[in-house]
Amino acid sequence: MAAATEEPPASTGSVPRVDEAEEVHEATEGGRLERDDDDEILRFMDSLDGYLLLMDSLSSALRLGWLDLASARHSMGTSRVSSTLFDHKEQSAATKLQVVDSTDIQSSEPNPYFVLSKWHLEEKLSSNDAVSAQDTKPKLRFRGSTTAPEDGNHQSDAALAESSACVDTSSHVQRARSKALSVYGALVSPKLRTAQISFETALEVIVELANSRSNMLASFSQIKDE
């Protein structure tokens, strides 16, 4: 009897606890969802701010580039800096843009993503990799001083190889830039080179802008869905 009488008080005591637990759970879930919404909105606002900063940066780079081009035309003469001298021969593109679509299986990015490859650098780096792969083959051991540690030699060799690769890449870029400017002649004004750098910077910013816009649109669509 006591046990029978004891059970109902136990059952009446557990129902409010379950309701409370459910309410707490719902409140927690609601709070988490709200925090997620806030996070998403903050992410969107951050990406919008970044986008506007990039637009400003692009505008400055383009203004500087166009003024430097006008300055070069003023210095070298209008006949030496004009679109009439552009090369119409077939030539491969020095700079490429890779579009990684979100539908691509191998892509780790959820949104369309753009990658800029300037001045044949990808081909240059892959050719360097091929050379360095060949370099990993076993070489003749140096029969010099026995006190010199092999590890130190390997590290200094790696550092030297890295620095020489950097120098090689920068000289390659310099040569590619000079080749692009050679349509205007072999001896061009420094202002034309400055204009080239400005437009190069503008191109990089445009690609950053595209990626930023892609992220921004993704955030916006997520907020809209919620």
Place this chain on the structure above:
Amino acid sequence: MYGWEMLSFNIHDGFLEAIVRGNRSGLLTASDYNNLCQCENLDDVKMHLTATEYGPYLQNEPSPLHTTTIVEKCTLKLVDEYKHMLCQATEPLSTFLQYITYGHMIDNVVLIVTGTLHERDVNELLEKCHPLGMFDSIASLAVAQNMRELYRLVLVDTPLAPYFSECITSEDLDDMNIEIMRNTLYKAYLEDFYKFCQKLGGATAEIMCDLLSFEADRRAVNITINSIGTELTRDDRRKLYSNFGLLYPYGHEELAVCEDVDQVRGAMEKYPPYQSIFAKISYGESQMLDKAFYEEEVRRLCLSFEQQFHYAVFFAYIRLREQEIRNLMWISECVAQNQKNRVHDSVVFMF
């Protein structure tokens, strides 16, 4: 007066000297430039220029105007004035006036050859040539494959023929060879013009030799700065410098080995006339060097009008008009790009 020019100059050349001095008074003044610098768009620039001597050349141009149109029409005015003077000139003034245009002829030859190398249409290239440098067989330049053919087929019958002796090779034309050809031709032209002026003697020789020496020195500096970081070797660079001028020969030896703008400054500051030019620009900077050189050139050209009975006024007038056209080009670009705060970077005032 050096050669008693006062007695005989006006017989043959007095009328044209009066013409050129009248034309000189039509050059734009500082107030004209101030008005132009405050324009909001290119139509405003056109409106202000219509009130000057450029009016008849620009008034019928439709809107929207482009900066290249303004430059073309202003150049047409210069060409008309030049042709008016040339057709009335007698020897030796007519030869002197023709010498002034050989620089443009060289630029046109290089433009046609470069454009042909880039597979551009010849008619398109001919439209871009400077009108003062045109000659009859210029369109035939497009068929030449190397400098020997260039000379044999076309240039042998032009005034540039004597200048080709130093650069005739059978090498195919490429960007570097064309650039070397341009500068070699210009070097030969300047030296020839210098000798011609020396032969004329008197005030013409004194003033023109000073102006041409400055031109040769400025070209040496520009060649040095533009060749920094390129494949042009020191020997090739030295060969492009003219064999006269204040910098010849010791300044050229120093310039030939310069690897940056500061070394160029170090070589030039040893010469007092150029010390003042380089004093205007800061270390490591080369942007304002062009303006500094243009200002010095304009100062010397304006001074040539202070003396009478010599031919240098004709040279000075043509160069001052070209500087004026450069000023108008720069002002138009700044107005079109909405960068009026930079307009005084390259405008050189005259008189």
